[in-house]
Amino acid sequence: MSSGRGRDAHPAPTLEMVAAAAGVSRATVSRVVNAAPNVSDAIAEAVNEAILKLNYVPNRAARSLVSRRTQVIALVVPETTAKLFSDPFFATVVQGVALYLSDTDFTLNMLIASEMRSDKTRRYLLGGNADGALVVSHHEGDHSYDRLDLSLPIVYGGRPLLESESESYFVDVDNVAGAAEATEHLIATGRRSIATIAGPQDMPPGFDRLRGWRRAMDSAGLPAALVEYGDFTPDSGAEAMRRLLDRGEPIDGLFAANDQMAAGAYSVILERGLRIPHDIAVAGFDNNYFGSTAVPALTTIDQPSLELGRTMAEVLVRRIEGKPVDRVTMMPTSLVVRASTAPRDA
Amino acid sequence: MSSGRGRDAHPAPTLEMVAAAAGVSRATVSRVVNAAPNVSDAIAEAVNEAILKLNYVPNRAARSLVSRRTQVIALVVPETTAKLFSDPFFATVVQGVALYLSDTDFTLNMLIASEMRSDKTRRYLLGGNADGALVVSHHEGDHSYDRLDLSLPIVYGGRPLLESESESYFVDVDNVAGAAEATEHLIATGRRSIATIAGPQDMPPGFDRLRGWRRAMDSAGLPAALVEYGDFTPDSGAEAMRRLLDRGEPIDGLFAANDQMAAGAYSVILERGLRIPHDIAVAGFDNNYFGSTAVPALTTIDQPSLELGRTMAEVLVRRIEGKPVDRVTMMPTSLVVRASTAPRDA
């Protein structure tokens, strides 16, 4: 079994061949191809005809070599994310990026960055293989590529852990506002003793969502004391819920920092003979299948992951093209109301 | 707010600079970089030292221009798939591809192919922008890029609808064997009246999984008559289950052609007051969250999606490098036994 029939079957027409066919110089063809302003219509037409006839496609390598632009955007993905292929959030962000770029002249290059070969990624980026890079830091706040930004523009997904220490460009979801909205919704349905299962405080989403819950509780004049922490896994959510209930204080509402932990909390609530939403109304964050397939379906905060990716790409392209862009872009979240926060007597 | 600080901050060292630093000619540096056999150890060492000191990285554009190789592999994704970001299967395949390529010198280029701009994709591929292409046809059997294979090697995910009409290289999952295994498992747990909810018969997975069910039933001497069709959505699974039960014939086992349809069937089974697995044991196919989060958890057939992607990439790289490869590669599936097929009295 042989293979690779070689691109030599099709001896790829060159600019020179087009020039010959159209009876003009290579420079003129180049001008037409690049839509330069100063070409007479008659000549342009003749050239375009030749291009069509020969089925000419410019050679990117040659173009990049002289123009110093690759028309490539690198998407850096941490290997851990790649292995944890159970993450719909990540996949959606990537698709948003790809979708946006498909309407531009840029091409998307996916790089898997592992700790082991981290310099391979750096070298690739520094080697002039891309005009810019997108780093999907998976909301962990890792902006360790910051230094590279001196050599090529970088845009992160998710804010850095310490904003003050970074000058990086990033696009993020407004976690504080989202968490506040979920909590306000709980309050609006008549709940007063609202607990929260927070995420890790060394991750921006964990930290910000707790802040949002606090803000809403404070604004409503309710005590923000019922807090337990988890690590975003269902199991940790279950354990946090157990600790919460073991405090012996009344709880009629719960905001979990993500849907997975809410799902974990569900099992404990039911196991204790309590009903959702009758005894405890529950809201989550993320809007993924853990919430949508739960029974009762979980009220949650939707993150615009597709838009997040799209926006990251847009910000990067603007930077590359030298157009003005804000260093930080926040994407709005939206509340998805489902059965888990239904009013008690509806 | 400005931007793109230009790669000129770092004036990217060239081969020429390395040559100067090492006191040799550019040709020699090139030989060292490309690990040519005929370079004396002493010189090679000196060159490597210079490379390290200058932090030299070869310019791909220049290299591609002369070598006629791009070291790029294109991944063509249909836009519908990109929009339907709810598909973990697809995301995992892509990650498998990326993971494999990260250990090679190839780089992954994602292309979104829409019907509207389909020639953009073709032109890209024909324009010598990639050394080969991977087409994730999402198991729909669409091998419409077949003609391109004359100009550059292409490997598909999923077999073509009509094998006879295509000479394409592809990697697929053994749907027939998987479906048969699930059905045999049902039989082994003592079920005899086993129905199936099949997928669309114009899609290879739909067609093949029905064949697998039939094969298992025939081998066991059981009648293969209880068949209804769905379109792989949960709703269609629910309706098919309804039709199945409305036939009035006894059913004690069900093989659904995917987990989503199994989930749909679950709701109807429970709604009719039947118990899973006591009255009806259920098995699905895909092993995604529809099955793992269902109650009771669904026995299903696992597809090695990560491996599928990895293998597609491997087959393509072998073709590009002119090494022998089989035109068709089948990946094995595996049975995941869960509560939905537990023996009646266990």
Add this chain to the structure above:
DNA sequence: GTGAAAGCGCTAACAA
């Protein structure tokens, strides 16, 4: 084993 020189296909001054 090493160097000199030509050229891959294109763009961008500069001339005309």
Add this chain to the structure above:
DNA sequence: TTGTTAGCGCTTTCAC
């Protein structure tokens, strides 16, 4: 408005 010319950084005969 169009053509001429000189490279971009690399690989690759061909001499030595």
